[in-house]
Amino acid sequence: MSPAAPANPAAAAVAAVAAEYWAACRRHELVIQRCRGCGAHQFYPRILCASCASRSLDWVRASGRGTVASYTVVRRAISEAFAARVPYVVALVALAEGPTMMSEVVGCAAESVRIGLPVEVVFDDLPDGVTLPKFRPA
Amino acid sequence: MAADPSLRGRVAIVGAADTEVGAVTRLGPNELCADAILRVLADAGLAREQVDGLVTCNSMAAPLLYHAEAMAEYVGISPAYCVSIGAGGGTTFTALHQAASAIANGICRTVVIAMADSLRSGLTPEGALAVQASSGHPEFERPYGATVPAYYALIARAHMHEFGTTPEQLAAVAVSARQHASRNPAATMREPIGVEDVLRSRMIADPLHLLDCSLVSDGGAAVVLAAAGRARDFPHPPVYLLGVGEGHSHEHISQARSLTTSAAVDSGRRAYAMAGIGPGDVDFAELYDCFTPVVIVELEDLGFCAKGEGGPFVAEGCIAPAGRLPVNTHGGLLSHCHPGNPGSMFALTEAVRQIRREAGPRQLARADLALVHGQGGIMSSHCTLVLGSEAAR
Numbered sequence: 001m002s003p004a005a006p007a008n009p010a011a012a013a014v015a016a017v018a019a020e021y022w023a024a025c026r027r028h029e030l031v032i033q034r035c036r037g038c039g040a041h042q043f044y045p046r047i048l049c050a051s052c053a054s055r056s057l058d059w060v061r062a063s064g065r066g067t068v069a070s071y072t073v074v075r076r077a078i079s080e081a082f083a084a085r086v087p088y089v090v091a092l093v094a095l096a097e098g099p100t101m102m103s104e105v106v107g108c109a110a111e112s113v114r115i116g117l118p119v120e121v122v123f124d125d126l127p128d129g130v131t132l133p134k135f136r137p138a
Numbered sequence: 139m140a141a142d143p144s145l146r147g148r149v150a151i152v153g154a155a156d157t158e159v160g161a162v163t164r165l166g167p168n169e170l171c172a173d174a175i176l177r178v179l180a181d182a183g184l185a186r187e188q189v190d191g192l193v194t195c196n197s198m199a200a201p202l203l204y205h206a207e208a209m210a211e212y213v214g215i216s217p218a219y220c221v222s223i224g225a226g227g228g229t230t231f232t233a234l235h236q237a238a239s240a241i242a243n244g245i246c247r248t249v250v251i252a253m254a255d256s257l258r259s260g261l262t263p264e265g266a267l268a269v270q271a272s273s274g275h276p277e278f279e280r281p282y283g284a285t286v287p288a289y290y291a292l293i294a295r296a297h298m299h300e301f302g303t304t305p306e307q308l309a310a311v312a313v314s315a316r317q318h319a320s321r322n323p324a325a326t327m328r329e330p331i332g333v334e335d336v337l338r339s340r341m342i343a344d345p346l347h348l349l350d351c352s353l354v355s356d357g358g359a360a361v362v363l364a365a366a367g368r369a370r371d372f373p374h375p376p377v378y379l380l381g382v383g384e385g386h387s388h389e390h391i392s393q394a395r396s397l398t399t400s401a402a403v404d405s406g407r408r409a410y411a412m413a414g415i416g417p418g419d420v421d422f423a424e425l426y427d428c429f430t431p432v433v434i435v436e437l438e439d440l441g442f443c444a445k446g447e448g449g450p451f452v453a454e455g456c457i458a459p460a461g462r463l464p465v466n467t468h469g470g471l472l473s474h475c476h477p478g479n480p481g482s483m484f485a486l487t488e489a490v491r492q493i494r495r496e497a498g499p500r501q502l503a504r505a506d507l508a509l510v511h512g513q514g515g516i517m518s519s520h521c522t523l524v525l526g527s528e529a530a531r
Contacts (some may be wrong), residue, residue: 016392018277023355036295043278044275044277044278044392046395060442069296069397070293070295070296070299070397071292071295072284072288072291072295072343072344072345073294073341073343073344074283074284074285074288074343075340075341075343075344076267076285076287076340076342076343077283077285078268078271078283078284078285079267079268079283080264080265081262081283082283085283088283090282090283090288090292090392091285091292092292092392092397100392100393101392102275102278102279102284102391102392103282104282109284113217115295115299116295128470130281132281132282
């Protein structure tokens with residue numbers, strides 16, 4: 001078990017299949033996988049469709065729109081790297097295409113976030129070259 | 139020859155013991171594990187050479203690559219069955235499920251399950267926070283800086299939104315745990331608290347306050363399992379395994395099919411079916427309580443109340459010491475202790491003590507049939523046990 005939670009994905013072991021996702025984020029595009037067999041969209045990226053087990057998947061550009069499925073305002077930061085950003089909103093965002101992803105809601109007061117809030121993607125270019133998709137009220 | 143698929147009544151817990159818990163600095167985590175093994179051998183009246191199975195879980199504070207093997211070496215036993223299990227808070231009962239199966243299938247006769255860790259003294263507060271949050275997906279969750287309380291807060295917030303559960307109802311879980319703990323000399327936190335104390339405590343991750351979160355502790359515990367046919371040869375009254383079931387729905391919370399209904403539905407259904415009982419038959423329950431909303435979801439998913447009714451059920455005092463279903467009679471992870479993956483071992487040893495009628499000032503009048511539930515990950519891995527006395531067999 002790895003004892004340390006990395007503060008950003010550059011420190012994580014980035015799986016090869018997700019390279020397209022992170023490259024698209026650097027272009028400020030949110031892409032997800034769509035199954036050629038059953039048409040289901042999925043996130044996170046996998047080598048198979050989690051719905052029908054087909055291995056034929058395409059990358060498609062997501063609308064970038066979704067709604068907040070749940071959220072929390074983090075007041076005790078995970079690490080020094082996040083301490084300056086307290087309070088920050090960690091949310092589960094249900095994308096318009098169907099899949100849910102974890103993200104952060106930015107661009108509004110933490111207290112104004114609600115379940116069901118319509119949101120749209122924005123991109124946060126981190127100093128280490130990684131770009132993280134986040135969401136703001138739409 | 140096909141094995142009997144049902145484990146009902148075939149295996150019994152014939153020994154149970156806890157180490158000192160709380161802040162324990164005189165022993166490291168793996169020494170605590172050895173301490174738990176020695177204590178449980180004494181409780182069961184066993185010599186080391188009579189043990190032919192050892193099941194452990196790894197320590198976060200001092201991990202070992204081959205943990206169970208290292209512990210067998212440390213205490214000087216040479217088992218025929220030796221395995222470490224990792225399913226978060228679900229580890230303890232998953233371990234029991236596998237150990238019971240090993241006995242029923244003749245792989246071994248006498249299994250010690252021992253677990254310990256030192257999250258409080260063996261790690262810095264930041265280290266403990268980080269190692270627990272490492273259950274988050276490394277690429278798609280952890281970059282957003284969620285803590286474990288934050289992951290569970292997502293569940294709490296969804297439950298509040300869907301069913302109208304209130305912060306006061308969440309707090310009632312912590313208040314009840316403290317009422318039980320105040321009767322247990324071994325519990326770390328024994329000072330009674332009220333709902334207002336919980337609501338006034340520091341907000342960690344909305345809507346979870348500090349007192350909605352479990353403790354960070356050192357400690358360990360162990361049990362001995364043997365075939366039911368031998369169970370009455372041991373010094374204490376046997377506690378029979380009457381039902382066991384698991385359910386595994388996801389690992390990462392962003393992949394959960396539901397935030398408010400868990401695979402405890404599956405584990406509970408399997409355990410009840412094996413035991414031939416329903417939730418209404420249970421005298422008391424020990425439910426995994428890493429955070430207050432977890433108990434509410436488990437009460438619903440295990441059928442003790444209707445879906446969405448967990449908040450009112452708790453607020454009405456149903457799980458308190460005098461309630462109709464006493465829950466976490468030792469004080470739980472919220473008030474007794476929580477050393478990480480070994481946490482629900484203490485729920486197991488408490489259930490054994492209650493069924494043996496050794497629980498002293500907190501002994502329940504009716505304690506023949508217990509439901510014990512563990513869950514790990516973020517409401518991911520579930521294992522439910524039904525345990526009973528000789529009378530309930």
